[in-house]
Amino acid sequence: MVPGEDMKGYCVCITQNCTAKEQLGVNALAEKVFNAKEVEELATEWAKKDPNRTAEQIFIKTTWKDREGNEREREISLSEARMQFYDLQSYLGQCATCSANIASDRFKGGVYSGFGCYMSVGYPISKDLEAALMAGANRAVKNSKIEPSIAFLDRIVKAKVTGQVIAELRKEDPPGIESKEPQSISWGGFLGKKTVTSDMLLEMFLTGEASPEDALLFHHFCENIHTALQTGGGSYEMREFITTISALYGTAADLKKPVKVYKG
Numbered sequence: 001m002v003p004g005e006d007m008k009g010y011c012v013c014i015t016q017n018c019t020a021k022e023q024l025g026v027n028a029l030a031e032k033v034f035n036a037k038e039v040e041e042l043a044t045e046w047a048k049k050d051p052n053r054t055a056e057q058i059f060i061k062t063t064w065k066d067r068e069g070n071e072r073e074r075e076i077s078l079s080e081a082r083m084q085f086y087d088l089q090s091y092l093g094q095c096a097t098c099s100a101n102i103a104s105d106r107f108k109g110g111v112y113s114g115f116g117c118y119m120s121v122g123y124p125i126s127k128d129l130e131a132a133l134m135a136g137a138n139r140a141v142k143n144s145k146i147e148p149s150i151a152f153l154d155r156i157v158k159a160k161v162t163g164q165v166i167a168e169l170r171k172e173d174p175p176g177i178e179s180k181e182p183q184s185i186s187w188g189g190f191l192g193k194k195t196v197t198s199d200m201l202l203e204m205f206l207t208g209e210a211s212p213e214d215a216l217l218f219h220h221f222c223e224n225i226h227t228a229l230q231t232g233g234g235s236y237e238m239r240e241f242i243t244t245i246s247a248l249y250g251t252a253a254d255l256k257k258p259v260k261v262y263k264g
Contacts, residue, residue, distance in 0.1 A: 010206050011262040012245070013118035014252045016100035020091040026118065026262050033115045036085035040111065043078055055079035085111070102244075102251045119241075119248055123264070125169065125177040125202060132238050133201040134183045136225030141187040149224035152217040153187075153196050156204050163199025165207050177202075209260045216253035222246030 011030045013021075020029050039060075046058050058078040063071050088111055095101055095114030105112040121129070137153060144150040169176030182199040204210075210218060226242050228234070252259045 008264050009123035010121040011118050011264060012121060012206075012248065013260055013262060014100045014248060014255070015209075015258045015260050016098065016117055016255065018091070018098065018117075019094060020088075020115070026260075027264050029115070030118060030120060030262075031264070032085060032088060033111060034120070036082075036088055036111045039078065039081045039085065043082075046078070055082065088115075091115075099255060100251060100257070102247045117248075119244060120264075121206065124175060125166070125206070127178045128235070128238055129241075130177070130179055130183070130198045130202065132225055132229060132234060132242060133205070134185065134198050135228040135232055135234070136221055137185050137196060137201060139228040140221065140224055141185055144187065147224060149217075149221040152221040154194070155214060155217055156196055156200050157194045159204075161200045161204050163197050163201075163203050166199040166202045206261055209258050210249070210252075211258055212253050212256045215249040215259050219246050219250035219253055222249065 011026055013026050013030075024032065042060060043055065043058070046053060055078040059075045060078060060081060061073055062076055062081065063073050092111075092114045095116075098114075098117065100117040101114060102116050136149065140147050140149045140153055163182065166177060167182070170180065179198075182197040184195055184197040186193055186195040188194045204214075205218070222242050222245050226239055226246065229239050229242065249259060
Protein backbone atom coordinates (compact mmCIF):
# COMPACT_ATOMS: atom_id res chain seq x y z
CA MET A 1 0.00 0.00 0.00
CA VAL A 2 1.30 3.48 -0.81
CA PRO A 3 1.13 5.02 1.79
CA GLY A 4 -1.09 4.45 4.86
CA GLU A 5 -1.83 1.81 7.47
CA ASP A 6 -5.49 1.10 6.74
CA MET A 7 -7.77 0.34 3.83
CA LYS A 8 -9.03 3.88 3.22
CA GLY A 9 -7.92 4.78 -0.27
CA TYR A 10 -8.14 3.24 -3.71
CA CYS A 11 -8.35 -0.35 -4.90
CA VAL A 12 -6.97 -0.85 -8.42
CA CYS A 13 -8.34 -4.14 -9.71
CA ILE A 14 -8.29 -6.32 -12.82
CA THR A 15 -11.92 -7.01 -13.72
CA GLN A 16 -11.49 -10.78 -13.84
CA ASN A 17 -14.71 -12.43 -12.67
CA CYS A 18 -14.38 -14.72 -9.65
CA THR A 19 -16.44 -16.08 -6.78
CA ALA A 20 -14.69 -13.99 -4.13
CA LYS A 21 -15.46 -10.68 -5.84
CA GLU A 22 -19.02 -11.70 -6.65
CA GLN A 23 -19.83 -12.77 -3.09
CA LEU A 24 -17.90 -10.16 -1.07
CA GLY A 25 -17.43 -7.20 -3.42
CA VAL A 26 -14.01 -5.80 -4.28
CA ASN A 27 -13.67 -3.29 -1.42
CA ALA A 28 -14.90 -5.73 1.24
CA LEU A 29 -12.60 -8.44 -0.10
CA ALA A 30 -9.59 -6.12 -0.12
CA GLU A 31 -10.28 -5.00 3.45
CA LYS A 32 -10.75 -8.56 4.68
CA VAL A 33 -7.51 -9.73 3.06
CA PHE A 34 -5.67 -6.72 4.48
CA ASN A 35 -6.91 -7.46 8.01
CA ALA A 36 -6.16 -11.18 7.64
CA LYS A 37 -2.55 -10.40 6.71
CA GLU A 38 -2.31 -8.04 9.70
CA VAL A 39 -3.35 -10.90 11.99
CA GLU A 40 -0.83 -13.28 10.41
CA GLU A 41 1.96 -10.72 10.78
CA LEU A 42 1.03 -10.34 14.43
CA ALA A 43 1.12 -14.12 14.83
CA THR A 44 4.62 -14.20 13.34
CA GLU A 45 5.80 -11.51 15.76
CA TRP A 46 4.43 -13.44 18.76
CA ALA A 47 6.00 -16.67 17.53
CA LYS A 48 9.39 -14.97 17.66
CA LYS A 49 8.78 -13.40 21.07
CA ASP A 50 7.25 -16.42 22.81
CA PRO A 51 7.20 -19.63 20.73
CA ASN A 52 5.54 -21.54 23.60
CA ARG A 53 2.33 -19.51 23.48
CA THR A 54 -0.56 -20.94 21.47
CA ALA A 55 -3.00 -18.91 19.36
CA GLU A 56 -5.57 -19.34 22.16
CA GLN A 57 -3.20 -17.70 24.67
CA ILE A 58 -2.43 -14.60 22.60
CA PHE A 59 -4.94 -11.75 22.86
CA ILE A 60 -5.32 -8.69 20.66
CA LYS A 61 -7.54 -5.63 20.87
CA THR A 62 -10.14 -5.20 18.16
CA THR A 63 -12.84 -2.62 17.44
CA TRP A 64 -16.39 -3.20 16.24
CA LYS A 65 -19.55 -1.14 15.80
CA ASP A 66 -22.73 -1.71 17.79
CA ARG A 67 -26.26 -1.32 16.40
CA GLU A 68 -26.15 2.44 16.99
CA GLY A 69 -22.93 2.73 14.99
CA ASN A 70 -20.74 3.42 18.04
CA GLU A 71 -17.25 1.91 18.04
CA ARG A 72 -16.56 -0.60 20.80
CA GLU A 73 -13.33 -2.27 21.81
CA ARG A 74 -12.73 -5.77 23.11
CA GLU A 75 -9.99 -8.36 23.41
CA ILE A 76 -10.12 -11.56 21.40
CA SER A 77 -7.69 -14.43 21.06
CA LEU A 78 -5.50 -14.75 17.98
CA SER A 79 -7.32 -17.99 17.23
CA GLU A 80 -10.69 -16.19 17.28
CA ALA A 81 -9.28 -13.42 15.08
CA ARG A 82 -8.18 -15.97 12.50
CA MET A 83 -11.66 -17.51 12.45
CA GLN A 84 -13.09 -14.18 11.28
CA PHE A 85 -11.20 -14.64 8.02
CA TYR A 86 -11.71 -18.40 7.67
CA ASP A 87 -14.09 -17.92 4.73
CA LEU A 88 -11.18 -16.59 2.66
CA GLN A 89 -9.77 -20.12 2.58
CA SER A 90 -12.68 -21.28 0.44
CA TYR A 91 -11.62 -18.93 -2.37
CA LEU A 92 -7.92 -19.81 -2.43
CA GLY A 93 -8.22 -22.86 -4.69
CA GLN A 94 -9.65 -20.80 -7.53
CA CYS A 95 -7.68 -17.67 -6.67
CA ALA A 96 -4.16 -19.10 -6.34
CA THR A 97 -4.25 -20.52 -9.87
CA CYS A 98 -6.01 -17.56 -11.50
CA SER A 99 -4.19 -15.92 -14.42
CA ALA A 100 -4.93 -12.49 -12.93
CA ASN A 101 -3.25 -13.34 -9.62
CA ILE A 102 0.10 -11.58 -10.10
CA ALA A 103 0.72 -9.56 -6.94
CA SER A 104 0.69 -12.37 -4.39
CA ASP A 105 3.43 -14.08 -2.41
CA ARG A 106 2.82 -17.75 -3.17
CA PHE A 107 5.81 -18.86 -1.11
CA LYS A 108 4.17 -17.72 2.15
CA GLY A 109 1.06 -19.79 1.48
CA GLY A 110 -2.37 -19.26 3.02
CA VAL A 111 -3.97 -15.88 2.39
CA TYR A 112 -0.73 -14.68 0.80
CA SER A 113 -1.01 -17.15 -2.08
CA GLY A 114 -4.12 -15.55 -3.54
CA PHE A 115 -5.94 -12.26 -4.00
CA GLY A 116 -3.26 -10.80 -6.27
CA CYS A 117 -5.51 -9.25 -8.91
CA TYR A 118 -5.62 -5.86 -7.17
CA MET A 119 -3.44 -3.34 -5.38
CA SER A 120 -4.27 -0.72 -2.79
CA VAL A 121 -3.17 2.90 -2.97
CA GLY A 122 -3.33 4.75 0.32
CA TYR A 123 -5.15 7.96 1.19
CA PRO A 124 -4.26 10.80 1.11
CA ILE A 125 -2.38 10.48 -2.19
CA SER A 126 1.29 10.79 -1.31
CA LYS A 127 3.82 13.26 -2.66
CA ASP A 128 6.08 10.29 -3.42
CA LEU A 129 3.54 8.71 -5.76
CA GLU A 130 2.88 12.03 -7.48
CA ALA A 131 6.62 12.62 -7.87
CA ALA A 132 7.12 9.11 -9.31
CA LEU A 133 4.47 9.68 -11.98
CA MET A 134 6.04 13.00 -12.92
CA ALA A 135 9.52 11.42 -13.03
CA GLY A 136 8.13 9.03 -15.61
CA ALA A 137 6.50 11.85 -17.54
CA ASN A 138 9.71 13.87 -17.64
CA ARG A 139 11.71 10.88 -18.87
CA ALA A 140 9.07 10.05 -21.49
CA VAL A 141 9.19 13.59 -22.89
CA LYS A 142 12.97 13.78 -22.78
CA ASN A 143 13.27 10.51 -24.72
CA SER A 144 10.10 10.89 -26.80
CA LYS A 145 11.74 9.75 -30.05
CA ILE A 146 12.63 6.33 -28.62
CA GLU A 147 10.40 6.00 -25.52
CA PRO A 148 7.04 4.24 -26.20
CA SER A 149 5.53 5.54 -22.96
CA ILE A 150 5.08 8.99 -24.52
CA ALA A 151 1.97 7.40 -26.07
CA PHE A 152 0.40 7.32 -22.60
CA LEU A 153 0.83 11.09 -22.23
CA ASP A 154 -0.58 11.64 -25.70
CA ARG A 155 -3.54 9.47 -24.72
CA ILE A 156 -4.24 11.68 -21.67
CA VAL A 157 -4.26 14.78 -23.87
CA LYS A 158 -6.43 13.14 -26.52
CA ALA A 159 -8.93 11.93 -23.92
CA LYS A 160 -9.18 15.50 -22.57
CA VAL A 161 -8.47 14.41 -19.01
CA THR A 162 -8.71 17.59 -16.90
CA GLY A 163 -7.36 16.48 -13.51
CA GLN A 164 -10.30 18.23 -11.84
CA VAL A 165 -11.21 15.15 -9.79
CA ILE A 166 -7.77 15.23 -8.14
CA ALA A 167 -7.80 19.04 -7.82
CA GLU A 168 -11.02 18.75 -5.80
CA LEU A 169 -9.23 16.50 -3.30
CA ARG A 170 -7.09 19.47 -2.23
CA LYS A 171 -10.24 21.24 -1.10
CA GLU A 172 -11.24 18.43 1.25
CA ASP A 173 -10.72 18.69 4.99
CA PRO A 174 -8.30 17.08 5.54
CA PRO A 175 -6.94 17.22 1.96
CA GLY A 176 -7.09 14.00 -0.06
CA ILE A 177 -3.67 14.65 -1.59
CA GLU A 178 -0.51 15.74 0.22
CA SER A 179 0.83 18.29 -2.28
CA LYS A 180 -0.65 21.79 -2.37
CA GLU A 181 -0.16 22.36 -6.10
CA PRO A 182 0.15 20.05 -9.11
CA GLN A 183 3.31 19.72 -11.18
CA SER A 184 3.24 20.05 -14.97
CA ILE A 185 5.28 19.29 -18.08
CA SER A 186 4.90 20.52 -21.67
CA TRP A 187 6.27 19.28 -24.99
CA GLY A 188 5.76 19.74 -28.71
CA GLY A 189 6.15 22.75 -31.02
CA PHE A 190 4.43 26.12 -30.88
CA LEU A 191 1.39 24.95 -32.85
CA GLY A 192 1.31 21.48 -31.33
CA LYS A 193 2.18 22.20 -27.71
CA LYS A 194 0.84 19.69 -25.19
CA THR A 195 0.73 19.94 -21.40
CA VAL A 196 0.11 17.27 -18.79
CA THR A 197 -0.14 17.90 -15.04
CA SER A 198 0.33 15.51 -12.15
CA ASP A 199 -3.40 15.91 -11.44
CA MET A 200 -4.17 14.61 -14.94
CA LEU A 201 -1.81 11.65 -14.45
CA LEU A 202 -3.36 10.78 -11.10
CA GLU A 203 -6.89 11.13 -12.47
CA MET A 204 -6.07 8.76 -15.34
CA PHE A 205 -4.60 6.28 -12.82
CA LEU A 206 -6.99 6.52 -9.87
CA THR A 207 -10.44 7.11 -11.33
CA GLY A 208 -12.84 5.19 -13.54
CA GLU A 209 -11.88 2.26 -15.68
CA ALA A 210 -8.93 1.66 -18.02
CA SER A 211 -9.55 -0.32 -21.19
CA PRO A 212 -7.11 -3.15 -22.07
CA GLU A 213 -5.55 -0.78 -24.62
CA ASP A 214 -5.03 1.96 -22.03
CA ALA A 215 -3.80 -0.66 -19.55
CA LEU A 216 -1.05 -1.59 -22.01
CA LEU A 217 -0.05 2.06 -22.40
CA PHE A 218 0.11 2.50 -18.61
CA HIS A 219 2.10 -0.73 -18.30
CA HIS A 220 4.80 0.72 -20.58
CA PHE A 221 4.61 4.04 -18.74
CA CYS A 222 5.21 2.26 -15.41
CA GLU A 223 8.29 0.53 -16.85
CA ASN A 224 9.52 3.98 -17.82
CA ILE A 225 8.81 5.28 -14.29
CA HIS A 226 10.84 2.44 -12.81
CA THR A 227 13.83 3.33 -15.01
CA ALA A 228 13.48 7.00 -14.03
CA LEU A 229 13.41 6.09 -10.33
CA GLN A 230 16.45 3.84 -10.66
CA THR A 231 18.54 6.57 -12.24
CA GLY A 232 17.07 9.28 -10.03
CA GLY A 233 17.51 7.52 -6.69
CA GLY A 234 13.89 6.65 -5.98
CA SER A 235 13.09 4.61 -2.88
CA TYR A 236 13.09 0.82 -3.00
CA GLU A 237 9.47 0.73 -1.76
CA MET A 238 8.25 2.99 -4.56
CA ARG A 239 10.18 1.06 -7.20
CA GLU A 240 8.63 -2.20 -5.95
CA PHE A 241 5.18 -0.64 -5.97
CA ILE A 242 5.62 0.61 -9.54
CA THR A 243 6.92 -2.82 -10.61
CA THR A 244 3.82 -4.52 -9.25
CA ILE A 245 1.46 -1.95 -10.76
CA SER A 246 3.23 -2.42 -14.10
CA ALA A 247 2.70 -6.19 -13.85
CA LEU A 248 -0.97 -5.74 -12.92
CA TYR A 249 -1.72 -3.48 -15.89
CA GLY A 250 0.37 -5.62 -18.23
CA THR A 251 -1.53 -8.73 -17.15
CA ALA A 252 -4.86 -6.97 -17.66
CA ALA A 253 -3.78 -6.04 -21.18
CA ASP A 254 -2.73 -9.64 -21.92
CA LEU A 255 -6.06 -10.94 -20.61
CA LYS A 256 -7.92 -8.20 -22.49
CA LYS A 257 -9.61 -7.18 -19.25
CA PRO A 258 -10.24 -3.60 -18.09
CA VAL A 259 -8.74 -2.28 -14.86
CA LYS A 260 -11.25 -0.64 -12.54
CA VAL A 261 -10.54 1.68 -9.61
CA TYR A 262 -12.70 1.46 -6.48
CA LYS A 263 -12.67 4.23 -3.88
CA GLY A 264 -12.62 2.95 -0.31
